[in-house]
Amino acid sequence: MSERIFNFSAGPAVLPEPVLKQAQRDLFALPGVGMSVLEISHRSPTFEQIIAEAEADLRKLVGIPDNYKVLFLQGGASLQFTTIPMNLLPKGASADYILTGSWGQGAIKEAKKLGTVREAANTGDTNFNRLPKPDEVKLDPNAAYVHYTSNETIFGVEFQDEPVVGNVPLVCDMSSDFISRPVDVSKYGLIYAGAQKNAGPAGATIVIVRDDLLERVPEGLPAMLDYKNFAKNGSMYNTPPCFAIYICGLVFKWALNDIGGLENVQAMNKEKAAVLYKAIDASDNYYRGHAEADCRSQMNVTFRLPSEDLEKKFIKEATAAGLDGLKGHRSVGGLRASIYNAFPKAGVEKLVEFMADFQKNNG
Ligand SMILES: *Cc1c(COP(=O)(O)O)cnc(C)c1O
DSSP states (O other): OOSOOEEOOSSSOOOOHHHHHHHHHHHHOOTTTSSOTTTSOTTSHHHHHHHHHHHHHHHHHHTOOTTEEEEEESSHHHHHHHHHHHHHOOTTOEEEEEEOSHHHHHHHHHHHTTSEEEEEEEOGGGTTOSOOOGGGOOOOTTOSOEEEESEETTTTEEOSSOOOOTTSOEEEEOTTTTTSSOOOGGGOSEEEEETTTTTSSTTOEEEEEEHHHHTTOOTTOOGGGOHHHHHHTTTOSSOOOHHHHHHHHHHHHIIIIISOSHHHHHHHHHHHHHHHHHHHHTSTTSSEESSOGGGBOSSEEEEEOSSHHHHHHHHHHHHHTTEEOOBOOTTTOSEEEEOOTTSOHHHHHHHHHHHHHHHHHHO
């Protein structure tokens, strides 16, 4: 089969078609180089240009100020759960975590192995179907940083605005809504994202960190986990994930040049999510959204059907109809439609049509 179907996977996830086509063309031989990016030295001028362009394009796309470093790392967002406290949580200090889902839980679990962690908020009492109200967030003004997850991929809840944290550096796991909308980087101390939701393939992790935080990094960390070491070496202390960085670079160019920047990306995403949520809300409670209406994610739309048997049937028939990857995460059950930047609107429309038919036949 060489036809593409509609891929609702939560990650690794759908990539822009022009990016796949260019990667396919370049895979045998980069124009003018005669070798593919899979085969060349990371110290070659060709790759140095690829990584420099990827960084420059990301800086332009997101509007990253000059006093921030951009790092291309490995180990996924999950390794950052460890690296962040290792680098930014000094001995004797404490860090605040705003907990709104499974990924936040993962971040806390690892941070606790390395230092003192406070839960500044926790919406687990309602199975993470909402965000904390501002007065539910109890911050420690002396915290080393405040960590939150802008979009909880599994539950489908997304912050529309940053939590207000005063002078405490804000650290954000942006893995599943990175480059999905404009963001004011100057409000953050550190932003991190595994690439495989919106930015590229698995294998690259992007960290954007403010220069003054690097001064906190203690001496003597393992070299591979030391932000300062990677900042000093332009992300090339050792062999970086060359191919993943190359694809991320193509995705950044696509978002900049084909789509026209993050305002347009956001408009596209809002339109797609609105079509899907409208269908859920208009279904007479046949389809039930997991997240409360004002906390809904524009990226991961989570919903349930009247019974688990119907959910199984829905997934099976949807897959047969070319709508793949709709099974929800086991901790929430139900369905999850991940509609990242590159997911086409036509796929959302097809899903909505399928939902209406399914309800008619199984209502
Ligand atoms: C996918 C995801 C992760 C885990 O990413 P890995 O790269 O697999 O470690 C962490 N946080 C969020 C919000 C995610 O969506």
